[in-house]
Amino acid sequence: MSKLLKCFSAKDWLFIFLSLALLGAQVYCNLTLPEYMGAIVGNIKAGAMAGDLSLYWSDILKNGGIMLAFVAAIYTTTILVSYLSSFAITDAMAKARQQVFGKVNDFSMTEINKFSIPSLITRSTNDITQLQQTLFMIINLGLTAPITGIVAVIKILNLSGDLSIVTALSVVALILLVLVMFIFVVPKFKKIQSLTDKVNLLTRENLTGIKVVRAYGAEKNQEQKFENVNREVAKTDIFVDRIAGLVSPSMSFIMSATSLALVWLGAYLINDGKIDFEILTVFTQYSMQIIMAFMMISMLLVMVPRGIVSAQRINEVLKSQSSITDGAGVDENLLTEKGTIEFKNVSFKYPGADDYVLKNISFKVQKGQTVAFIGSTGSGKSTLINLVPRFYDASEGEVMVDGRDVKDYKTADLHDKIGYIPQKGVLFSGTIEDNIKYGKADATEDEVNEALKISQSKFVFAKPEGVQYNIAQGGHNVSGGQKQRLSIARALVRKPEFLIFDDSFSALDYKTDKALRRALKSHTKGTTCLIVAQRIGTIRDADQIIVLSDGEMVGIGKHDELLSSCPVYKEIALSQLKKEEL
Known part of the structure; x- marks a missing residue:
C-alpha cells in the first residue's frame, strides 16, 4: 500500500493530523458532556430538597452554559474535520487516479490484456471512489469510535459495577452482531x-458492437x-443488503433494551440507596x-474490508x-546506419501461449525502401510490424532499427522515429487540427494542410469549419475511410x-488508394515504409x-x-486479379 500512501502530499498529511487533533478535542x-448533565441533575435535586431551586439557579446556568460551549465546539470541529479530511483525501485520490492513468499508459499490451480494459476502467473509477469513501x-470514525468506547467503559466501571453488567451484555450482543455480519458479508465485497x-x-462490448448486434437481431442474446x-450482481447486493439491513434495527433494539434495563435496574439500586439519580x-x-x-x-467493519479490496x-x-x-x-551521432529495419531470426509467441505466432523471421529493409507484407488472415503480419515500435518484444531473435536492437532505445526515442497507422483508424474527441497535431504538437498550419493533402483528406477542406471541424468521440461522425486518411x-x-501501415488502406476505394500511394511515393522519399495489406x-x-x-x-x-517463385503469393494474386492484370 506504500504506492497509495505516496499519493498524500505534505499538505494532505498536515490536514489529516489537524483533523485527528480536532477529533481528539x-x-x-x-x-x-455527561458529567455536566449529571451536575445539573444534582443541582435540581439539591434545590428540590432545599425547597428553593433559586439557590442553585446560578450553578444550573453555569453548567448549562458550559454544556452549550462544548456543543458549539463539537459542531465547529465537525465542520472543520469534514473540510480538512475531505480536502486531503480527495486530493490524494485525484493523484492516485492520475497515477493509475499514467501507469496504464506505460503498460505494454501484455499488461493491458492481463488486467483487461473493463477491469482497468473499474479500477480507475469505481475502486478509487470506494477507497475515497472508506x-x-x-478518519472521521476510526479514532472517535474506539477512544469514545474505551474511555466511556472506564468511566461507567467507576460509577456502578451492577449497571456495568447491563452495558457489558449489550456490548457482547453488539460484538456478536458485528461478527456475524463480518463473516457473511465481507467475502462478498x-x-x-x-x-x-x-x-x-x-x-x-455491446455499445461498441451495437451495429452488429442490431444487424443480426441479437438484442435478446445480448440482453440475456x-x-x-x-x-448475479443483484443477488450478491441483495444478500449484502439483507444482512446489513438487520444491523440498524438490531442495534436500535439493543439500545432501547439497554436504556430500559438501565432504568429498571437503576430504580432498584436507587431504592436500595446504592446509587442516586445523578x-x-x-x-x-x-x-x-x-x-x-x-x-x-460496525459501520467501519463493513466499509473498511470493501475499501481494502479496492485498495488492493x-x-x-x-x-x-x-x-x-x-x-x-542510443546516441544518434554514433549510429552507423540510418533508416534501416532488420529482423534477425525473430520468433514470437504471446505471453502464456504455447504456440509461436512468428517463426524464425529474417529480412532487412534499407533506407527509403517500401516493404510490404501479405498473407492469409492470422499469418502474423500485424504481429510482425508491432514488434518494431515494441508493442511487444520478440520472444527470440533481434529486431534492429538503424542498426541497433530496439531494446537499446528509450521507448519515447524509438516512437519519435515512427509514424504508426493502425488498421482501425483511431480519432479522439476534438477538432481535426487537434487530431493531426497529436502527431506533432508544434506543427504549423502549412504542415497540417500538407499532411491532409498527401493523405487525400480533401473532404476536410470542403467543410465550412475546415480543420476546426469537431470530431465526435471515437470519430463516429466521419466514415471509416475518412478516419483512415486522417x-x-x-x-x-x-x-x-519510418512509416508503418497496418492494413491502413483497407477502407479506401481503389481510386483513393492509388492516389494516396502515388502521393506518398513522391512526398516521402527517404522514408522507410512497412505496409501490411490484403x-x-x-x-x-x-x-x-x-x-x-x-x-x-x-x-x-x-x-x-x-x-513465379511463391505459390502462396500467386494464389492470393489470382484470387484478386485476372491473369492479364498480373
Missing part, C-alpha cells in the same frame, strides 16, 4: 468488484448475457455513547511493471524516419514483398518474382 467534549470514514468488471465488459451477470443519568449517557461507538465500529486492486495496477522497459538509450495525415505531419494492388509496386503463412516467411521479392 471532539471526543473530549463528548465524554465531558478513507473518509476511517471482492465478488462485487469482479462482477462490476463483468458489467463494464458487457456494456462496453447482461441479465445473467446483472442478476449517577443513573450520567451512567445512561455513557452507556449510549458506548453503544453508539460500537455502531460506528488499485495497488495491483500501481505496482505492476511494464514488460517493455526503456533501454540505456490517421495517415497524423503520422505524416511528424515527418518520421490487396495486391496496394503492394505490387513495393521494393520488397514478404509473404507470410502460419507465421513463417514463404516468399520474399518483387511482385513479378513472387508470381
Whole structure:
C-alpha cells in the first residue's frame, strides 16, 4: 500500500493530523458532556430538597452554559474535520487516479490484456471512489469510535459495577452482531468488484458492437448475457443488503433494551440507596455513547474490508511493471546506419501461449525502401510490424532499427522515429487540427494542410469549419475511410524516419488508394515504409514483398518474382486479379 500512501502530499498529511487533533478535542467534549448533565441533575435535586431551586439557579446556568460551549465546539470541529479530511483525501485520490492513468499508459499490451480494459476502467473509477469513501470514514470514525468506547467503559466501571453488567451484555450482543455480519458479508465485497468488471465488459462490448448486434437481431442474446451477470450482481447486493439491513434495527433494539434495563435496574439500586439519580443519568449517557461507538465500529467493519479490496486492486495496477522497459538509450551521432529495419531470426509467441505466432523471421529493409507484407488472415503480419515500435518484444531473435536492437532505445526515442497507422483508424474527441497535431504538437498550419493533402483528406477542406471541424468521440461522425486518411495525415505531419501501415488502406476505394500511394511515393522519399495489406494492388509496386503463412516467411521479392517463385503469393494474386492484370 506504500504506492497509495505516496499519493498524500505534505499538505494532505498536515490536514489529516489537524483533523485527528480536532477529533481528539471532539471526543473530549463528548465524554465531558455527561458529567455536566449529571451536575445539573444534582443541582435540581439539591434545590428540590432545599425547597428553593433559586439557590442553585446560578450553578444550573453555569453548567448549562458550559454544556452549550462544548456543543458549539463539537459542531465547529465537525465542520472543520469534514473540510480538512475531505480536502486531503480527495486530493490524494485525484493523484492516485492520475497515477493509475499514467501507469496504464506505460503498460505494454501484455499488461493491458492481463488486467483487461473493463477491469482497468473499474479500477480507475469505481475502486478509487470506494477507497475515497472508506478513507473518509476511517478518519472521521476510526479514532472517535474506539477512544469514545474505551474511555466511556472506564468511566461507567467507576460509577456502578451492577449497571456495568447491563452495558457489558449489550456490548457482547453488539460484538456478536458485528461478527456475524463480518463473516457473511465481507467475502462478498471482492465478488462485487469482479462482477462490476463483468458489467463494464458487457456494456462496453455491446455499445461498441451495437451495429452488429442490431444487424443480426441479437438484442435478446445480448440482453440475456447482461441479465445473467446483472442478476448475479443483484443477488450478491441483495444478500449484502439483507444482512446489513438487520444491523440498524438490531442495534436500535439493543439500545432501547439497554436504556430500559438501565432504568429498571437503576430504580432498584436507587431504592436500595446504592446509587442516586445523578449517577443513573450520567451512567445512561455513557452507556449510549458506548453503544453508539460500537455502531460506528460496525459501520467501519463493513466499509473498511470493501475499501481494502479496492485498495488492493488499485495497488495491483500501481505496482505492476511494464514488460517493455526503456533501454540505456542510443546516441544518434554514433549510429552507423540510418533508416534501416532488420529482423534477425525473430520468433514470437504471446505471453502464456504455447504456440509461436512468428517463426524464425529474417529480412532487412534499407533506407527509403517500401516493404510490404501479405498473407492469409492470422499469418502474423500485424504481429510482425508491432514488434518494431515494441508493442511487444520478440520472444527470440533481434529486431534492429538503424542498426541497433530496439531494446537499446528509450521507448519515447524509438516512437519519435515512427509514424504508426493502425488498421482501425483511431480519432479522439476534438477538432481535426487537434487530431493531426497529436502527431506533432508544434506543427504549423502549412504542415497540417500538407499532411491532409498527401493523405487525400480533401473532404476536410470542403467543410465550412475546415480543420476546426469537431470530431465526435471515437470519430463516429466521419466514415471509416475518412478516419483512415486522417490517421495517415497524423503520422505524416511528424515527418518520421519510418512509416508503418497496418492494413491502413483497407477502407479506401481503389481510386483513393492509388492516389494516396502515388502521393506518398513522391512526398516521402527517404522514408522507410512497412505496409501490411490484403490487396495486391496496394503492394505490387513495393521494393520488397514478404509473404507470410502460419507465421513463417514463404516468399520474399518483387511482385513479378513472387508470381513465379511463391505459390502462396500467386494464389492470393489470382484470387484478386485476372491473369492479364498480373
